[in-house]
Amino acid sequence: MPTIPNEQLKNIIKDVAIYLRKSRGVEEDLQKHRTALEELCKVKGWRYTEYSEIGTSDSIDLRPKMLQLLKDVENEMYDAVVIIDIDRLSRGDGEEQARIKNILRRSGTLIVTPNKIYDLEDDSDDMYSDFEGFIARAEYKQIKKRLKRGKKQGARRGDWTNGTPPFPYVYQEWYDEKTRELFKNEKGLVINKDNYDTYRFLLEKVIVGRLTPNELAWELNRKAILSPRGGRWHGATIQRILVDETHLGKIISNKSAGDGHAIKRSKDSKDLVYFHKDEWIVVENCHEAVKTQEEHDKVILFFGRETKTPRRKGTNIYPLSGLMKCSRCGHTLVINYRADRTSKEYVKPCWYQDAIGTKCGNSGSDSSIVHEQIMIQLDMYREALEKALNDDGGENDSVLRDIKMILTEIAKLEKKIIRIDELVEDEYYTLPEAKKRKADLKTLLDEAETKLNLYQLKLNDNAKMTNTERISIIDKFKEAITQENLTPKEINKLYKSIISHIVWDRKKDDYLVEVNFL
Ligand SMILES: [Zn+2]
Incomplete structure (x- = not known):
């Protein structure tokens, strides 16, 4: 041939x-x-x-x-x-x-x-x-x-149609010798070399140094590197740039439509709607990538934990800030100091209300019980790690079990979807009924696949860090945490070096404190 x-x-x-x-x-x-x-x-x-x-x-x-x-x-x-x-x-x-x-x-x-x-x-x-x-x-x-x-539609074929190219990309330019004119190709993205160095610096600081977006912004501002708009850097800008999938070489469009501004730009503007992932248009291989999928996954994992709660300006950081998750609704719980003379740290009741105003109802508490549990569970965790070292392997068992369960669920859902085709052939379902049923199952399938994705990321991440490394990090933590005169912020940073999140539930005198280590 x-x-x-x-x-x-x-x-x-x-x-x-x-x-x-x-x-x-x-x-x-x-x-x-x-x-x-x-x-x-x-x-x-x-x-x-x-x-x-x-x-x-x-x-x-x-x-x-x-x-x-x-x-x-x-x-x-x-x-x-x-x-x-x-x-x-x-x-x-x-x-x-x-x-x-x-x-x-x-x-x-x-x-x-x-x-x-x-x-x-x-x-x-x-x-x-x-x-x-x-x-x-x-x-x-x-x-x-x-x-x-x-x-x-330009987007369908992978042109850049979203306005200013995301940092470190710029529009492709060329110079016409004859007319001495400079041309700009507003469809093609190329990498700007200087920007690229800054971008890679940021990426590595997150992946290796585990710096937060705000810390990154400070670093760049100290170095007098200007933001894409020629001013000072802000944490939010940096985070947006680092999680952007454009940097993997793809262009994604059709994520949303309408006008998201509180005051509509025109009175005919439609409300902002976000489309289901199924409807996104993803064109791959459009321009040169500046990060690998593996790097991207790490950044997502890191930010997913670090910055889910938008930290308001001037908000203080307490030892447990950003770590406590509500077991009932998954929202991050607010930490504060009591206004009375004890000024003790406490976990506030869950603030979350659903769309019709029903409160989540999870209660708060003094935080001492959480700090106690962290140390108790850390010792148990360390022991388990030691044991696993001797048993060799086994550390991924729980993730693997989760993956197996979710795979079974996915297989079941897929079988159900396929079964619908047969039921239509047998005239058990009409076409519209079948479509509706399929759409419902697809939503469930999507959720399951998102979960699977997260488990796989976790598994990859586990594989990167050996139990020996984990034990050494825990020992360093234990030494550091006993230092005197640590500020709340320093304690918070130490906690975050070993803890992913803490699941919290309280109903009167029933407490649940589940510490999830990194
Ligand atoms: Zn809640």
């Missing part, structure tokens, strides 16, 4: 859609296929957007992602659809298959599999016989298509 040289392929194909479908059968197929197709796109330098779904049904109406893909293909968003094999689109010779193929043919969209390229516009079965001709025709068609496409 002839292969198309990479250089020529680059001209023919630039933007592709990856379509993945998981049906009954081998569990790990979807992931394996995804990896293979993503790899293909990366090697060829294509920008890609993924459409993936679960289901056995050949009915397009029961495959929302296929519907979306066909709409986008009709709008000439892509040069090719990448699939693991051509049967993925639709099995059999039915009407549905013809509908899919017609749309691909009319829009001049190629089908790419890891070992073959299909051009549905080409009548000859043996398209490779006239290979040169194929290249030339395909190239011409795609260029024509791309010109038209430029006027349609």
Whole structure:
């Protein structure tokens, strides 16, 4: 089989859609296929957007992602659809298959599999016989298509359409020797070298140094490095930059719509709505990445713990600040000092009220019981670590158990989704009923997958730190905490060096204090 040289392929194909479908059968197929197709796109330098779904049904109406893909293909968003094999689109010779193929043919969209390229516009079965001709025709068609496409939704094809490029990126610029004009390409992002050094400095300070966004801002301001707007840095800006997924080389759009300002910019503005993750448009491989996925995960883990509670200006830091989580609603509890003459530290009752004003109801307490429990549970934890050292391994058991449970749940949900297709075939469900039911299950599935993701991050993180290292950190902590004259802020920082969060519950005299160590 002839292969198309990479250089020529680059001209023919630039933007592709990856379509993945998981049906009954081998569990790990979807992931394996995804990896293979993503790899293909990366090697060829294509920008890609993924459409993936679960289901056995050949009915397009029961495959929302296929519907979306066909709409986008009709709008000439892509040069090719990448699939693991051509049967993925639709099995059999039915009407549905013809509908899919017609749309691909009319829009001049190629089908790419890891070992073959299909051009549905080409009548000859043996398209490779006239290979040169194929290249030339395909190239011409795609260029024509791309010109038209430029006027349609830019985001769909991975252009930068969100305004000022995020630090450390800037717009691509070039200088025209003849006219002596400077041009700016407002669609392409490139890395600014100076900004890049600052960005990497920040990233490493978070990952290795575990500095908070505010501490980072102080460092940069001390070094007299200017913010992207030419002024002083603020913690919030830095955090926003560091968690941004644009820096992984992708462009995400369609996260929200409408106007979020308290005073609407125009009276016709719609309220701000956030879209479900399923509806985001993610185009990968758009520009050079400045962090790895692994680094990104670490930053998310760190900030997820460190800064979930927006710290108001001038708010004091107490020993337990930012560490206490309500066991009933998951919100971070507020710590304060009593206004009376004891001025003791205490955990405030949970402040959370739901949308209709029902209070969470978890009570507060003096904090002494928490401090006591931290030391007791730390000793137990250290003992368990020592024991695990001798038993070798075993430290990931609980996370692995969680992962196993969530995987079982995911498998169950996926089976249910697939079962719906069968129930439609048996005319037990009508199409609208099936769609509604599928959407509900998808929400549950999404939640389960988010959880799985977190567990996996935790597992990776565990693997990075050995029990020996943990024990040595605990011993250092124990020594440091006995120092005299520690400020509340210093105690807080020490706690945060070993504790992820503390789950709190109190109902009259029943207390629950569950210390989760890092
Ligand atoms: Zn609560």
